[in-house]
Every structure is written in C-alpha cells, then in structure tokens.
Amino acid sequence: MGAFFHRHRGLTPYLLLAPGVLWLAIFFLAPLAFLGRQSLQSGIFPDFEFTWAFSNFSDAISTYHTQLVRSFMYAGIATVACLVLAYPLVYWIAFRAGPWRNLFLLIIVAPFFVTYLVRTLAWLNILADQGPVVGILRDLHVLGPDGRLLATTFAVIAGITYNFFPFMALPLYVSLEQIDPRLLEAAKDLYASPTQAFLRVTLPLSAPGIVAGTLVTFIPAAGDFINAALLGTPNQSMIGNVIQAKFLEALAYPSAAALSFILMGTILVILLVYARIVGTEKLTG
Amino acid sequence: MTTTTATLPPTRRPSVGARAWRFAKRHALTVYALLIVGYLLLPIFVVILFSFNAPKGRFNYVWQGFTLDNWAHWDAVLGIRSAIVTSIEVGILATVVATVLGTLIALAIVRHRFAGRGATNLLVFLPLSTPEIVLGASLLTLFLVLRDAKVIQLGFWTIFIAHVMFIASFVVITVKARLIGFDRHLEEAAMDLGANEWTTFRKITLPLLAPAMLAAALLGFALSIDDFVITYFVAGPTQTFPVFVWGIARVAVPPQVNVVASAFFLIAIAIGVGNVLWQYRTARHQRQGAA
Numbered sequence: 001m002g003a004f005f006h007r008h009r010g011l012t013p014y015l016l017l018a019p020g021v022l023w024l025a026i027f028f029l030a031p032l033a034f035l036g037r038q039s040l041q042s043g044i045f046p047d048f049e050f051t052w053a054f055s056n057f058s059d060a061i062s063t064y065h066t067q068l069v070r071s072f073m074y075a076g077i078a079t080v081a082c083l084v085l086a087y088p089l090v091y092w093i094a095f096r097a098g099p100w101r102n103l104f105l106l107i108i109v110a111p112f113f114v115t116y117l118v119r120t121l122a123w124l125n126i127l128a129d130q131g132p133v134v135g136i137l138r139d140l141h142v143l144g145p146d147g148r149l150l151a152t153t154f155a156v157i158a159g160i161t162y163n164f165f166p167f168m169a170l171p172l173y174v175s176l177e178q179i180d181p182r183l184l185e186a187a188k189d190l191y192a193s194p195t196q197a198f199l200r201v202t203l204p205l206s207a208p209g210i211v212a213g214t215l216v217t218f219i220p221a222a223g224d225f226i227n228a229a230l231l232g233t234p235n236q237s238m239i240g241n242v243i244q245a246k247f248l249e250a251l252a253y254p255s256a257a258a259l260s261f262i263l264m265g266t267i268l269v270i271l272l273v274y275a276r277i278v279g280t281e282k283l284t285g
Numbered sequence: 286m287t288t289t290t291a292t293l294p295p296t297r298r299p300s301v302g303a304r305a306w307r308f309a310k311r312h313a314l315t316v317y318a319l320l321i322v323g324y325l326l327l328p329i330f331v332v333i334l335f336s337f338n339a340p341k342g343r344f345n346y347v348w349q350g351f352t353l354d355n356w357a358h359w360d361a362v363l364g365i366r367s368a369i370v371t372s373i374e375v376g377i378l379a380t381v382v383a384t385v386l387g388t389l390i391a392l393a394i395v396r397h398r399f400a401g402r403g404a405t406n407l408l409v410f411l412p413l414s415t416p417e418i419v420l421g422a423s424l425l426t427l428f429l430v431l432r433d434a435k436v437i438q439l440g441f442w443t444i445f446i447a448h449v450m451f452i453a454s455f456v457v458i459t460v461k462a463r464l465i466g467f468d469r470h471l472e473e474a475a476m477d478l479g480a481n482e483w484t485t486f487r488k489i490t491l492p493l494l495a496p497a498m499l500a501a502a503l504l505g506f507a508l509s510i511d512d513f514v515i516t517y518f519v520a521g522p523t524q525t526f527p528v529f530v531w532g533i534a535r536v537a538v539p540p541q542v543n544v545v546a547s548a549f550f551l552i553a554i555a556i557g558v559g560n561v562l563w564q565y566r567t568a569r570h571q572r573q574g575a576a
Contacts, residue, residue, distance in 0.1 A: 013397035017405060020386035020453055027450040028412050031423035038426045085321055092318035102561045106554075107322055113553035114329055116511055117530040118546035121538055122328035125335055128346045165325065194307070215414075223416025226513065230534065240418045247422055247518065257426065260419045267416065 039257035056258040071238040075221035078160040082168035094176040159227035168213040175209025336543035343537035355540040368529035376509040379448035387456025395464040421518030439521025452505035463497030
C-alpha cells in the first residue's frame with residue numbers, strides 16, 4: 001500500500017502535465033515536423049511528392065535573399081529605435097513617476113488594447129498624403145512638394161517600431177524597477193557624477209532587461225508582414241509577406257515551408273551569436 | 286557599507302549651477318517621457334476620432350465631419366457582427382481551456398521534481414520564441430493533412446486549437462511566477478489538520494492561485510481576440526474580427542471598424558484602470574495596517 005502510494009506520488013507531475021504537454025506536442029511540435037516534411041517535397045499544387053528536395057532551400061535563398069536581408073535589417077533598425085525610445089521613458093517611470101507608475105505602465109501597454117491591424121491602419125490616417133504630418137513636413141521642405149511618408153521604408157519601420165514598442169519597454173521596466181536606489185546613492189557618495197553613476201551602475205544592472213527586450217522585439221519583428229503590407233509597397237516586402245503569399249495565395253507549400261525554416265534558422269543563429277556576445281561581455285566586464 | 290560612509294567627509298552640497306543643471310536635465314527627461322507617451326497614445330486617439338468621422342467617399346483616411354451614425358449603426362457592415370461573435374466565442378473557449386492546461390503544467394513544474402522537467406520548460410518556452418508566421422504555417426500544414434484525411438475542416442475549431450496552443454504558454458509563465466513566491470506552509474498546515482490532497486488543493490491552493498489564473502486568463506483573452514497572423518493561416522472561410530479587418534482593408538475600411546476597435550479598447554482600459562485603482566487601495570490599506 002505504501003509502495004503504491006509512493007509510486008502514485010511519482011506519477012502526479014506527469015498526470016498534471018499530460019493534457020497541456022500533449023496539446024503542445026500535437027499542435028506545436030508535430031506541425032513543425034509536418035512543415036519540415038513539406039519543405040522537402042516537390043511538385044505543383046495539389047500533387048506534392050516527398051523527394052528530399054533540398055533544392056527548395058537553395059532556390060528560396062537565391063530568389064528571396066533581398067526580402068530576407070530586408071526583414072532582418074528592418075527588424076534590427078526597429079529594435080534599436082524601440083530601445084532608444086523606450087529606455088528614457090521607462091527610466092523616468094521607474095525612478096521619477098512615483099505614485100503614477102502603474103498609470104504609465106498602463107499607457108505603455110495601451111496600444112495592445114487596440115486590435116493590431118486597426119492600430120496599424122491608424123498610421124494610414126496619420127501619415128496620409130493629405131494629412132497634417134505630411135503637410136507640415138512639406139511646408140518645412142523636409143519633404144518635396146510631392147513627397148510622401150506612406151508607402152516608404154520609413155513608414156514600414158516606423159510601424160514595426162510602434163507595434164512592438166511594449167515588448168521592449170516591459171522587460172526594461174522590470175530590470176530598472178529592481179535596481180536598489182541605495183546603490184545609486186552609494187555611487188554618489190563615492191563621488192560618481194550622475195553620468196558615471198548611470199554608466200557604471202544603472203546601465204549594467206539593466207542589461208538583462210535590454211537583452212530580453214531586444215530579443216522579444218526582434219523575433220516577432222523579423223517575421224512580421226502586416227506593416228509591410230499595410231504601410232509599404234512590394235518594394236518593402238519582407239520575408240513574412242513572401243511566406244504568407246506563397247502559402248495562402250500561390251499555394252506553393254514546399255517553397256513557403258522552406259522559407260519558414262530559413263526564417264526560423266536565421267533567427268536561431270542570430271540568437272546564438274547574440275548570446276555569445278552578451279555572455280562574453282559579461283565574462284570580461 | 287554604513288561604516289564606509291561614516292569615514293568619508295560629510296556630503297558636500299552641490300553648487301547652485303550644478304543644481305540648476307540637474308533641474309534642467311530632470312525636466313528634459315520628463316518632457317521626453319511625455320512626448321513618448323503622446324506618441325504611444327496618438328494612434329489610439331486617431332482610431333477613436335475616426336470612429337466619429339463621416340467620410341464622403343469609401344475611404345476613411347481624412348477627417349470630413351462629426352457623426353454618431355457609425356456608433357448607432359456599428360453592425361451596418363456585412364459580416365462584422367458574426368466576426369465579432371466568432372472572436373468572442375473563440376476567445377472565451379480557448380482562454381478557459383488554456384488556463385486549465387497552463388495552470389496544471391505550472392503546478393507540475395514548480396511543485397515537483399521529475400525527469401523531463403527541463404524539456405517541459407523548453408517545450409513551453411519554444412512557442413513564445415517562434416515567429417507567429419511559422420506557428421501559423423506549420424499548423425496549417427498539419428490541418429491540411431488532417432483535412433485530406435477527413436478528420437477536421439478549417440474553421441472555428443482549428444482556430445480554437447491554435448489559440449489554446451499559444452495562450453497556454455503565457456498562462457504557464459504567469460501562474461509559475463505566482464507559484465514560486467507562494468507560502469507552502471499554508472498547505473502543510475491544512476494537511477496537518479487532516480485535509481487530504483484534493484481538499485487542500487480546493488480550499489487552499491486554488492483560492493491563492495485564483496488571482497494569477499484570472500490575470501493569465503485576461504491576458505490570454507486579450508491575445509486571442511487580437512491575434513491575426515496565426516488565425517489567418519488556420520481560419521479557412523471563418524472570419525474573426527482581425528481577419529475581417531484584413532479582408533476589408535484591401536477594399537476600404539469603414540468607420541464601423543474603428544467603432545468596434547474603440548469599444549474593445551474602452552472596455553479593456555476600464556478593466557486596466559479598475560485594476561490600477563484596486564492596487565492603490567490595497568497598497569493604502571496595507572500601509573495603514575502597517576502604521
């Protein structure tokens with residue numbers, strides 16, 4: 001009886017896990033395996049055949065390397081822009097906003113409460129050719145008389161930046177909020193100027209937030225296709241646009257599947273390189 | 286630390302110039318922060334503003350005049366009402382199932398040591414770090430195989446399955462965070478007093494977990510109702526609200542889309558503000574209790 005009870009206790013975690021883990025195994029892992037099989041098929045819809053067609057990968061890279069490079073460039077620029085925009089705001093909330101902290105945190109996530117597509121469409125209103133922003137920029141001769149903001153690289157990157165801003169701001173806030181103010185006082189007592197205190201104390205202590213924020217911003221940004229589709233032209237189309245069009249319009253499943261894996265693989269490589277750099281810096285710093 | 290400060294010369298007061306410089310810098314940061322706040326809120330303001338626009342043509346891009354008609358006739362656009370209903374139905378169902386599955390996983394990971402714990406953590410984390418488009422594409426390949434085998438049709442249930450999959454991971458993370466800072470003595474006390482495991486779970490664990498589960502469920506519902514990419518891949522002919530917006534954005538977006546988005550926003554913000562106020566109140570009570 002005691003032995004049975006003991007065995008039963010050992011089983012408890014697996015019983016707790018079973019439903020959720022099965023769900024993830026069937027609807028996350030298995031689909032990836034199917035996608036992998038799909039990526040090595042050849043033929044034309046609806047007659048695909050599994051032929052170890054590794055050429056799908058090389059063909060996809062040679063045909064769409066422009067969109068691939070563009071995706072990672074746009075995602076990189078938007079990630080840096082998010083960091084530059086978010087860091088001072090979050091710093092201000094963590095150290096200066098006092099009792100209003102929660103209100104400002106709510107404002108940071110407020111864009112999430114407006115449907116993604118609708119808040120992206122709002123930039124169509126703001127950046128419209130007849131809108132006030134373009135009007136002012138034309139008057140200031142920043143834009144030519146026929147200059148536009150919509151359908152440009154700027155609009156797409158600005159859209160990505162806006163849409164993924166909270167992903168950057170929240171991890172940053174978590175790491176800044178945990179900093180013990182006494183450390184900054186100690187730095188001041190030890191004759192550090194505010195700049196030195198920031199560079200030697202605050203910035204290194206917020207590094208985990210910067211790392212987490214850049215990762216969770218960069219990954220979805222690289223796979224995004226909504227901003228390029230709504231705010232850009234085919235000249236701004238990213239790898240997500242290609243995958244989406246191939247899957248749902250051209251029904252070219254094998255090459256779309258190959259592109260999905262190339263996207264995932266590239267992100268993985270960037271992650272590893274990034275972890276390497278960040279890790280090494282931590283070791284030497 | 287205190288001894289070090291004690292041996293240092295007394296803190297010098299910074300000069301007037303330095304203090305003025307610091308004052309200016311402090312306010313520069315405040316101005317910058319408020320500008321970013323404006324940037325974050327501008328599109329939301331525009332969405333709400335244009336829900337009151339009376340566009341002359343098909344395009345709702347330029348302000349033409351104020352009207353309440355769009356709000357009065359929010360479902361005057363074909364398909365918008367059924368899309369919203371689908372969104373809400375999927376959101377509620379998927380959230381309930383994902384909250385249960387996710388909470389169970391969190392309980393197992395935090396409470397038990399077992400072979401495969403690391404692998405489970407990884408399995409939960411991976412969907413969060415995979416681009417949505419890959420999640421959507423891979424699910425579609427699975428569903429196409431199942432469809433050809435006459436097991437399932439693309440539509441409501443495939444959307445439901447996909448949403449449970451990506452919400453569950455968020456639930457695990459939210460509930461895990463709560464479970465880690467959790468006083469196990471309460472449960473041990475209940476067991477010492479003769480409660481069996483199930484009673485302890487029902488009377489002690491579940492009530493203590495309820496706030497985290499509610500937070501996870503609210504987050505999950507918000508994610509579900511906002512999801513476009515994954516849903517678009519697996520929806521087949523079924524339309525959720527975001528899929529509806531995508532379809533109509535290729536023609537011309539009617540102001541009713543702004544009305545619905547504004548209404549969603551106002552409801553969510555009301556819940557958020559309520560939560561902030563509630564936190565203030567509990568914080569004040571705790572301070573008063575401590576004093």
